[in-house]
Amino acid sequence: MSSRRELANAIRALSMDAVQKAKSGHPGAPMGMADIAEVLWNDFMKHNPTNPQWFDRDRFVLSNGHGSMLIYSLLHLTGYDVSIDDLKNFRQLHSKTAGHPEYGYCPGVETTTGPLGQGISNAVGFAVAEKTLAAQFNREGHEIINHFTYAFLGDGCMMEGISHEVCSLAGTLGLGKLIAFWDDNGISIDGEVEGWYTDDNVKRFESYGWQVIPNIDGHNPDQIRAAIEQAQANTEQPTLICCKTIIGFGSPNKEGKEDCHGAPLGDDEIALTRERLGWNHGAFEVPEDIYADWDAKNAGSVSENEWNERLAAYRAAHPELAAELLRRISGDLPADFSEKADAWIAEVAEKGETIASRKASQNAINAYAPMLPELLGGSADLAGSNLTLWSGAKGISKDDASGNYLFYGVREFGMSAIMNGIALHGGFVPYGATFLVFMEYARNALRMAALMKQQAIHVYTHDSIGLGEDGPTHQPVEQVANLRHTPNMSTWRPCDAVESAVAWKAALERKDGPTAMVFSRQGLPHQARSAEQIANIQRGGYILQDTDGQPDAILIATGSEVGLAMDAAKALAADGIKARVVSMPETGLFDKQDAAYRESVLPAAVTARVAVEALQADFWYKYVGLNGAIVGMTTFGESAPAGELFKHFGFTVDNVVDTVKSVL
Numbered sequence: 001m002s003s004r005r006e007l008a009n010a011i012r013a014l015s016m017d018a019v020q021k022a023k024s025g026h027p028g029a030p031m032g033m034a035d036i037a038e039v040l041w042n043d044f045m046k047h048n049p050t051n052p053q054w055f056d057r058d059r060f061v062l063s064n065g066h067g068s069m070l071i072y073s074l075l076h077l078t079g080y081d082v083s084i085d086d087l088k089n090f091r092q093l094h095s096k097t098a099g100h101p102e103y104g105y106c107p108g109v110e111t112t113t114g115p116l117g118q119g120i121s122n123a124v125g126f127a128v129a130e131k132t133l134a135a136q137f138n139r140e141g142h143e144i145i146n147h148f149t150y151a152f153l154g155d156g157c158m159m160e161g162i163s164h165e166v167c168s169l170a171g172t173l174g175l176g177k178l179i180a181f182w183d184d185n186g187i188s189i190d191g192e193v194e195g196w197y198t199d200d201n202v203k204r205f206e207s208y209g210w211q212v213i214p215n216i217d218g219h220n221p222d223q224i225r226a227a228i229e230q231a232q233a234n235t236e237q238p239t240l241i242c243c244k245t246i247i248g249f250g251s252p253n254k255e256g257k258e259d260c261h262g263a264p265l266g267d268d269e270i271a272l273t274r275e276r277l278g279w280n281h282g283a284f285e286v287p288e289d290i291y292a293d294w295d296a297k298n299a300g301s302v303s304e305n306e307w308n309e310r311l312a313a314y315r316a317a318h319p320e321l322a323a324e325l326l327r328r329i330s331g332d333l334p335a336d337f338s339e340k341a342d343a344w345i346a347e348v349a350e351k352g353e354t355i356a357s358r359k360a361s362q363n364a365i366n367a368y369a370p371m372l373p374e375l376l377g378g379s380a381d382l383a384g385s386n387l388t389l390w391s392g393a394k395g396i397s398k399d400d401a402s403g404n405y406l407f408y409g410v411r412e413f414g415m416s417a418i419m420n421g422i423a424l425h426g427g428f429v430p431y432g433a434t435f436l437v438f439m440e441y442a443r444n445a446l447r448m449a450a451l452m453k454q455q456a457i458h459v460y461t462h463d464s465i466g467l468g469e470d471g472p473t474h475q476p477v478e479q480v481a482n483l484r485h486t487p488n489m490s491t492w493r494p495c496d497a498v499e500s501a502v503a504w505k506a507a508l509e510r511k512d513g514p515t516a517m518v519f520s521r522q523g524l525p526h527q528a529r530s531a532e533q534i535a536n537i538q539r540g541g542y543i544l545q546d547t548d549g550q551p552d553a554i555l556i557a558t559g560s561e562v563g564l565a566m567d568a569a570k571a572l573a574a575d576g577i578k579a580r581v582v583s584m585p586e587t588g589l590f591d592k593q594d595a596a597y598r599e600s601v602l603p604a605a606v607t608a609r610v611a612v613e614a615l616q617a618d619f620w621y622k623y624v625g626l627n628g629a630i631v632g633m634t635t636f637g638e639s640a641p642a643g644e645l646f647k648h649f650g651f652t653v654d655n656v657v658d659t660v661k662s663v664l
Helices: 005-024 028-042 066-080 084-088 118-137 155-159 161-173 201-208 223-232 267-277 288-296 297-317 319-330 337-353 359-369 410-426 434-450 479-484 498-510 531-537 560-572 586-592 597-601 619-623 642-648 654-662
Strands: 058-064 149-154 178-184 211-217 241-246 376-377 405-407 428-433 455-459 490-492 517-518 542-545 553-557 579-583 609-616 629-633
Touching: 005 028, 005 066, 005 267, 028 066, 028 149, 028 178, 028 319, 058 066, 058 118, 058 178, 066 084, 066 149, 066 288, 118 149, 118 161, 118 178, 118 319, 118 410, 118 434, 118 597, 149 155, 149 405, 149 586, 155 161, 155 178, 155 609, 161 201, 161 410, 201 211, 201 241, 211 223, 223 241, 223 642, 297 319, 337 359, 337 498, 337 531, 359 376, 359 455, 359 531, 376 410, 410 428, 410 434, 428 434, 434 455, 434 479, 434 517, 479 490, 479 517, 479 609, 479 619, 490 531, 490 586, 498 517, 498 531, 531 542, 542 560, 542 597, 553 560, 553 619, 553 654, 560 609, 586 597, 609 654, 619 629, 629 654
Parallel strands: 058 149, 149 178, 178 241, 211 241, 376 405, 376 428, 428 455, 455 517, 490 517, 553 579, 553 609, 609 629
Antiparallel strands: 542 579
């Protein structure tokens, strides 16, 4: 049997070798945290390398994702489909072993990390999902959902403000299955952190309601093991284990220094490190006995088989619950969802209400949520404004996690990153809401959702200068353009209740990325449509009102400006000008339609085009071309009633008519 230090040294050796071969990377953190990782993965982690997606596995998150060779070494050593050649291809094009852990590239990587603080935030989401799913499905004698979430984080994660947002909420929710390891090595890129980071993290996390285990020697396996046992025993509080470590442990000339944080050690220093560690093996060489001691495939299969036996007993005792759980784990919607949703959309069209699209959104949630118990909603302290609460909403709390709604508090960034963790965990479709302008606080979490193609639904209300008196600090201008330009992000800005209902259906059926839905504060008039037009909403852009024969001009609009475009078209008709009105609630979907459909909506022969949207103007040049014009925003807003603002910034029938005439 290999010693614990030898097992940990395998991580150190592989990490420094891979970084050296790539000529870039971060060897310091993997070498410093190797002893902690060895104890956790060999003595506690419940996982199956032969089935990385086994649902009741423990989740492991490397929040300090720059130390990615730590997790790649662990995955390779324990038996995942991560070969020695994959380690040799560290940081190379199309490799499984990217510079930072990338979800979907490498089996066993639970989430993409690198932007500091977001990994621990995703981990909170994992723990929320585990606790809530367990409360919803576990029954006496049947603990079918029961796993831990472990997160490694460094000083950088601790410094990031998002760590405050999510760890504060984790304590309030009593996420007792969340165990975090703070790599307290006192070093960041600029050197010793005492010059810029002197927080008392013990007191800080105790104030959040966490169990804190301080002063653990991160190179002492007995202390590490005892701390993990203590953490697991407390199921009422999340736990922070404070581990004193030496960055670059084993490097004679660079350990404990910032030199080894983000650069290869160099061939000479690696040779000295091998000698000091007693690792008498060549580059990328691991002895068979060490591989054998690390191998987790058999133990993982045993754990999964035991769970499958428990699942069989659960299915026998609670067949309907088991069927529902398995459906949710698979990510499948109920078989009749699409049909029922279409029927409800038809009802909305027949009713023809003039309401704010944020209210239409709430109506959609009320219609769809009873069909979809996997919906897990929330708002960043704006439920009454975002209108995300619905008739069956039940808050999740420390003492009762069986609900379906999270009160996130004023934590836009934390909310969005937690939603990513919930989506990654499985069993839920998360949605969360705030004002559109505060999307910026959460921007990087949205980018990560898009990068990982996760189904997180973001509800953004108060979508333009139309919110009025709150003024330019609260009036979004450039945010929707940002969302539309984000790869894999679907961005909807509906013009009425019917488009809002279709947008929600599309978001719920979309499995390959996040959706941002942008809703108004003010009432929006209902637009009459044929069944064909309603069907075409899901194509992202469609002809809402047409002309006899080829139009003289085309008006393109979204959201609250569609009604304005319709009024302008009527005025133009009185002047003998035939104007087609195109509603384009989801530009990305429209762009994906075949050329024939796009030509049918925006024929190339009609070059007189005007886009109308009370948001950033430049986005629309791709549709109106050099001969067209845009009625949009080129400045920030002002504080005044909405009607006055629309007039002040040119969102009037007269100005749209004049603009159309100017391009004819």
